Amino acid sequence: MSKISNMSRHWLALLLATLALIIGMTATAAPAAVAAPDRYGADAAEEIMRAGGNAVDAAVAVAFALAVTYPEAGNLGGGGLATLVMNGRSYFLDYRERAPGHASAGMYLDAAGAVIPDASMVGARAAAVPGTVMGLWQMHRKFGRLAWRRDLAPAVKLAKDGYTVSEPQAEHARAVIESLAGRTNFADYFRLQAGQNLRQPELAATLARIARAGVNDFYRGRTAAIMVAEMRRQGGLIDAQDLADYRAIWRAPLTASWAGYTVITAPPPSSGGIALVQLLKMKQLAAPLFAGLGLNTPQYVHLLAELEKPVFADRAEYLGDPDYTKVPVERLIDDAYMAARVGAISKDRPTATAAVGPGLAEHHQTTHFSIIDRWGNAVSNTYTLNDDFGARAIVRGAGFLLNNEMDDFSIKPGTPNMYGVVGGAANAIAPGKRPLSSMTPTLLVRDGHVEMVIGTPGGSRIFTSVFQVISNWHDFGMSLTAAVAAVRVHHQLLPSQVIFQEPYAQLDAATIAALEQRGYKLEQQDYNGDIQAIAVRGGEVTAAPDPRGTGVGRVIH
Ligand code: GLY
Numbered sequence: 001m002s003k004i005s006n007m008s009r010h011w012l013a014l015l016l017a018t019l020a021l022i023i024g025m026t027a028t029a030a031p032a033a034v035a036a037p038d039r040y041g042a043d044a045a046e047e048i049m050r051a052g053g054n055a056v057d058a059a060v061a062v063a064f065a066l067a068v069t070y071p072e073a074g075n076l077g078g079g080g081l082a083t084l085v086m087n088g089r090s091y092f093l094d095y096r097e098r099a100p101g102h103a104s105a106g107m108y109l110d111a112a113g114a115v116i117p118d119a120s121m122v123g124a125r126a127a128a129v130p131g132t133v134m135g136l137w138q139m140h141r142k143f144g145r146l147a148w149r150r151d152l153a154p155a156v157k158l159a160k161d162g163y164t165v166s167e168p169q170a171e172h173a174r175a176v177i178e179s180l181a182g183r184t185n186f187a188d189y190f191r192l193q194a195g196q197n198l199r200q201p202e203l204a205a206t207l208a209r210i211a212r213a214g215v216n217d218f219y220r221g222r223t224a225a226i227m228v229a230e231m232r233r234q235g236g237l238i239d240a241q242d243l244a245d246y247r248a249i250w251r252a253p254l255t256a257s258w259a260g261y262t263v264i265t266a267p268p269p270s271s272g273g274i275a276l277v278q279l280l281k282m283k284q285l286a287a288p289l290f291a292g293l294g295l296n297t298p299q300y301v302h303l304l305a306e307l308e309k310p311v312f313a314d315r316a317e318y319l320g321d322p323d324y325t326k327v328p329v330e331r332l333i334d335d336a337y338m339a340a341r342v343g344a345i346s347k348d349r350p351t352a353t354a355a356v357g358p359g360l361a362e363h364h365q366t367t368h369f370s371i372i373d374r375w376g377n378a379v380s381n382t383y384t385l386n387d388d389f390g391a392r393a394i395v396r397g398a399g400f401l402l403n404n405e406m407d408d409f410s411i412k413p414g415t416p417n418m419y420g421v422v423g424g425a426a427n428a429i430a431p432g433k434r435p436l437s438s439m440t441p442t443l444l445v446r447d448g449h450v451e452m453v454i455g456t457p458g459g460s461r462i463f464t465s466v467f468q469v470i471s472n473w474h475d476f477g478m479s480l481t482a483a484v485a486a487v488r489v490h491h492q493l494l495p496s497q498v499i500f501q502e503p504y505a506q507l508d509a510a511t512i513a514a515l516e517q518r519g520y521k522l523e524q525q526d527y528n529g530d531i532q533a534i535a536v537r538g539g540e541v542t543a544a545p546d547p548r549g550t551g552v553g554r555v556i557h
Contacts, residue, residue: 064155079131080383092253095135097128124236126404159204202399272440298514317358320426366457380441408435419459465529
């Protein structure tokens with residue numbers, strides 16, 4: 001008997017050990033995933049994660065790779081925002097650009113106070129102090145597992161050996177060259193042919209220096225000197241002091257409870273997180289109005305537009321760099337405030353634009369990638385040059401594009417920026433200040449596990465796009481792929497009663513007619529974002545790039 005029981009104990013122990021091994025293997029072998037705006041970004045993430053890198057190593061590799069292969073928005077000369085969950089804790093890194101020390105409120109106005117066309121858009125004078133290299137460096141210092149140089153290796157190789165230019169990219173660059181008519185040095189670098197292997201030797205040398213010397217090269221060393229010389233040539237304002245002074249900032253992420261999730265997203269200087277939380281909460285509070293409505297039916301689109309109006313009114317009035325302006329974040333997402341805003345929406349006719357005020361007493365490029373690693377860490381990263389190819393001006397000798405992020409400030413109160421959104425004093429230009437963003441890198445977490453990583457480019461379309469995809473996925477139970485691909489619309493208070501749609505996927509004719517009948521004007525825009533999202537549902541990982549772009553989603557086993 002005791003012999004049998006010993007045997008049983010032996011087998012039981014063996015069984016338990018085997019089970020533990022299987023469970024352990026499953027825990028460490030959870031698939032990683034990436035959704036990136038091109039295949040080179042996805043390749044870089046995969047290479048680094050297979051080499052033992054975590055989500056941050058992969059993010060660093062993707063961001064530098066896209067600075068080579070996706071010059072429309074991938075960058076060294078821009079800035080961005082990242083929301084992270086690492087080792088079970090959430091973080092937010094603000095590496096947004098800052099206004100140069102010599103910037104001033106009226107710098108893009110003429111003597112009569114009128115906005116000088118394109119002054120905040122084209123050339124080095126439109127550029128704010130870049131934050132990307134510092135941001136990636138600080139992220140890597142805090143969390144990276146692999147050597148910095150290893151994470152930069154895919155980018156250095158792509159710049160040195162070349163990558164294949166796509167048809168849309170070549171076409172896009174051609175259109176930019178035409179519109180610039182020789183005002184900047186853009187055509188010297190980006191006269192592209194589809195299918196060509198583009199080698200970028202100056203950029204390769206810059207990346208190799210950054211890989212070797214780290215962040216000091218870009219902000220105090222050789223690259224800094226080249227950048228300052230370019231500023232002198234082009235009449236830009238960024239000087240050596242601006243570069244030496246630049247720091248990315250670890251801020252508390254904006255968090256909110258919604259539908260059983262913790263939404264972890266971007267606080268100011270982005271408007272995106274506040275706007276996303278407002279939209280999610282208001283839609284939930286307005287559930288009786290939405291009950292039984294089909295996705296993108298006339299009444300559904302009308303109610304979305306009604307929710308978006310107060311969000312844009314608040315954005316214009318209250319939001320700016322929190323280091324310069326007191327932003328009433330908690331009050332803006334307070335449940336009672338949201339309920340009052342929902343109470344004021346019109347059930348069936350569009351509310352007059354002029355009647356929507358602030359409620360308390362952006363072919364626009366940016367790019368996003370989402371990463372989750374095998375340990376469940378996640379990085380949701382949106383970074384940008386602002387417009388496609390930024391200020392369309394290259395730092396000659398260093399081979400990278402400058403941003404035109406200064407246009408994200410309110411250049412003149414009440415005058416719309418390139419995204420058609422207006423701003424006020426809270427977002428006026430001041431030396432060292434960060435311009436208001438709409439970037440919304442977001443994570444949804446439930447019971448300590450990341451269940452969604454999401455974000456998109458699109459300027460003021462960013463948070464309305466993220467909101468619609470989350471809502472499609474959660475409220476309509478769609479697969480992530482279907483939720484991303486579905487028709488998206490956009491309304492932003494101004495222009496008055498305009499609902500934007502896009503060529504990719506349109507509302508049907510009957511819906512358009514019904515909306516026009518209610519007083520809406522339907523307008524076309526180039527596109528409504530380029531979502532890169534990952535979802536983890538029931539243990540299954542899905543990476544969903546937006547079919548609107550050239551993105552690649554990959555689950556890495
Ligand atoms: N430049 C686009 C944004 O920050 O929203």
